[in-house]
Amino acid sequence: MSQTPSGAPAHADMVRLASDIVAAYVGNNELPTEELPGLIRTVYASLSALTDGEVEAERQKPAVPVKKSISENFLICLEDGKKFKSLKRHLRTRYDMTPEEYREKWGLPADYPMVAPGYSRQRSQLAKKMGLGKNEK
Known part of the structure; x- marks a missing residue:
């Protein structure tokens, strides 16, 4: 895809993208012939607005406040508000997100836990009881 000096796709590429989108839509939906030019214009205008930066993605709000997302026995996912012992x-x-991507997306510190504090403590005690982590050979 060729680009303009500003980094936006060239006009010909935008037309091709718009026609591909319209063709896919028309292939799966019924559309009166007289509405086709309007659909093409709408799709092209939407693509242009996206590449010109006019449409700014609305920042997603966390499902719960960050301070309330950490509890002793569970963590609350900021994406969907569900409770987990381990995120x-x-x-x-x-x-399809790594813990680092999650922390970056929500502006969390690098030490933001991915495991509930109580659960982590419980697992640590169990591992110590079993003798894990000792170098006895």
Whole structure:
């Protein structure tokens, strides 16, 4: 795709993208012929607005306040408000997001926990009881 000096796609590329979108839409939906030019204009205008930066993505708000997302026995996911003992797997499977990406997205500190404090303590005690982490050979 060629670009203008500002980094936006060239007019020909925008027309091609708009026509691809319209073709896909018309291929799966019924549309009166007289409405086709209006649809093309709307799609092209939307694409142009996106590349010109006119449409600024609305910043997503957390499901709960950050301060309330950490509890002794669970963490509340800022994406969907669900409670978990450990967030890492949920973030990967549901949102294809790493803990680092999650922290960055929500402006969280690097030490923001991915495991509930109480659960982490419980697992640590169990590991110590089992003798894990000792170098006895």
